[in-house]
Amino acid sequence: MLDQRVAYSGGDIEVTAGERIYIQCTGCHAPAYHRVGPKHCGLLGRHAGSEPEFEFTQTMKDSGIIWTKATLDRFLKSPLDMMPGSSMGFVGIASSRERAQLINFLGTLTETNPLCR
Amino acid sequence: MSFNNKPISVLERRNFLQTASGIALSGTAIALIGGCATAGSEGSNTNVQTEQDVRILNTAISAEHEAVAAYQLGAESGLLSAGALKVALTFQGHHKAHIDVLASTVRKLGGEAVDAKNTYNFPVDKLIKEGDVLTFAAELERGAVSAYAGAIPLFDNSDLAKAAASILADEAMHWAILRQALGLDPVPGAFFS
Numbered sequence: 347m348l349d350q351r352v353a354y355s356g357g358d359i360e361v362t363a364g365e366r367i368y369i370q371c372t373g374c375h376a377p378a379y380h381r382v383g384p385k386h387c388g389l390l391g392r393h394a395g396s397e398p399e400f401e402f403t404q405t406m407k408d409s410g411i412i413w414t415k416a417t418l419d420r421f422l423k424s425p426l427d428m429m430p431g432s433s434m435g436f437v438g439i440a441s442s443r444e445r446a447q448l449i450n451f452l453g454t455l456t457e458t459n460p461l462c463r
Numbered sequence: 464m465s466f467n468n469k470p471i472s473v474l475e476r477r478n479f480l481q482t483a484s485g486i487a488l489s490g491t492a493i494a495l496i497g498g499c500a501t502a503g504s505e506g507s508n509t510n511v512q513t514e515q516d517v518r519i520l521n522t523a524i525s526a527e528h529e530a531v532a533a534y535q536l537g538a539e540s541g542l543l544s545a546g547a548l549k550v551a552l553t554f555q556g557h558h559k560a561h562i563d564v565l566a567s568t569v570r571k572l573g574g575e576a577v578d579a580k581n582t583y584n585f586p587v588d589k590l591i592k593e594g595d596v597l598t599f600a601a602e603l604e605r606g607a608v609s610a611y612a613g614a615i616p617l618f619d620n621s622d623l624a625k626a627a628a629s630i631l632a633d634e635a636m637h638w639a640i641l642r643q644a645l646g647l648d649p650v651p652g653a654f655f656s
Contacts, residue, residue, distance in 0.1 A: 372602065372654070373526060375612025377633040379584035382525040403518075426515065426617065435519035 364451025367444055374434075377461040383434065387455045387462035389413050405431030442444050481484040512619040517574035522566045523627070526610055529547050530577035532559040533603050534561055537596040547593055547644065551600065554637050561630050568623070594645060601641035608655060 374382035384400040391414070395407035409429060411417050421428050423444045424438040439445045455462055534555035538548060567577035590596050611631035618624040639649040 369605070370609045370613060371571065372472040373608070373613070375604035376584070380524060382529060397643065430511075430515070430645045431518075433522050435522040435610070435617060 347365075358450075359448050361454055364446075364447040364449070367439070367448040368451050370439075371448075372418065377455050377459070378463065386452055387459070389455060390415070390418075390453050403431060403433050405429055415449050415453070418452065419445050420446065428440050467644050470473055476481060479623045509523075513572055513620055514574075516618055516623055517572050517584070519570075520565050520569050520623070521574070521577045523611070523614065523630075524562055524569070524577050526607055527558045527562045527565065527579075529583055530603055531555055531562070532579065532605060533585060533600065533614055535559065536587070537590075540590060542590065542596050542598055543591050544593060547597065550640070550644075551596075554600070554604075557633055563632075564626070566628070597641050597645050601638055601645065603636035604641060607631075608638060612655065 361463040371383075371386070371459055375384070375386055377385060377387050379401045380397070384397045384402070391412065392416075394403040394409045394413060406429065410427075411421075418444070422439050423442075425432055427432040427438075441442050454456065457463075528552050534551050537551050538555070543551060569576040592597060598647060608631055611627050611634065615624045615631070618627065635655070642651070643649040643653065
């Protein structure tokens with residue numbers, strides 16, 4: 347499955363690296379459907395806590411955040427520092443380069459991506 | 464059983480699965496987890512920190528419920544051989560045991576443990592043969608290891624971190640055994656990332 351994802355990235359080394367980092371997210375998230383955490387397809391540009399059919403914490407719903415590369419970078423650095431009260435039990439990604447790679451991958455998760463179908 | 468990269472035969476995989484099904488959480492691990500269940504009630508945490516620990520534990524419980532449901536799906540799929548089915552049910556039992564201790568800990572911390580969902584989103588249409596089920600389970604177990612690895616540093620209570628590490632180790636063993644059964648290197652690297 348991972349090999350297919352890497353192949354889909356079309357050789358973009360940053361996205362490929364981001365896909366590999368994304369494996370860290372797969373304990374709770376999937377691109378196309380809600381699991382313990384919400385799905386990630388269409389994440390960029392979405393209002394935090396707005397995805398239908400997922401039960402977000404009130405903290406997330408009230409955050410007023412729109413997920414952009416900048417807000418995702420802050421959140422992924424240390425989710426609970428940015429948003430105490432979130433149920434995202436993840437310490438964060440310290441490396442700014444790795445965060446950027448992951449965010450680049452998340453940005454590919456649009457309706458045209460096979461992972462989102 | 465093989466600990467190198469050589470392909471293993473179906474029979475070897477079957478034997479390996481039958482052997483692996485004997486693995487269970489050790490009494491030491493259960494005692495460790497059970498022992499930490501009272502840790503949060505001793506007043507060392509602030510309310511805010513305890514609330515955070517409860518949220519993290521509940522996220523872990525949600526993932527464990529998902530794993531139990533996934534193994535149930537695999538068990539009822541009709542795709543698993545007797546040996547694989549036995550392993551699947553053993554691993555499912557481990558996840559149920561994780562839920563029990565995590566939920567007990569949440570309650571002792573003054574929280575309310577989350578229940579299982581009524582339905583889960585699983586890629587049922589992609590589960591066509593035994594290998595698909597084992598791959599699906601291996602991916603879930605790998606994800607679980609990642610989730611615990613990412614959560615452990617957040618615990619304010621070191622006993623909770625220790626207990627979560629015990630569960631992480633169990634799920635890493637599941638992952639390795641499933642990889643071995645699939646003919647993959649069970650331990651693909653010196654570090655997990």
